Amino acid sequence: MNPLSSFSRRNFLRTLAVTGLASGSAFAAPSSTAQPFNEVHDLVIVGSGFAGLSAAYAALKAGVKD
Structure with a gap:
């Protein structure tokens, strides 16, 4: 029997939801000790894939320092 024959999207999502609920981290409350964000930057690049690195x-070549 093929091990992937019983694999379905529904079973995967169910397992993912149960794992998240069991760990408790998926629905954790935000920390009350969070500091306000007050920094200013010229450019923010989110990600480090090829597009992020080329950006x-x-x-850098255009002269952006921060």
Whole structure:
């Protein structure tokens, strides 16, 4: 029997939900000791894939320092 024959999207999502509920971290309350964000930057790149790295390189060549 093929081990992937019983694999379905519904079973995967059910397992993922049960694991998240069991760990308790999926629905954790935000920390009350969070500090306010008050920094200013010229550019923020989210991610480090090829697109993020090429955007950072292009910004560096264009003279963006922060």
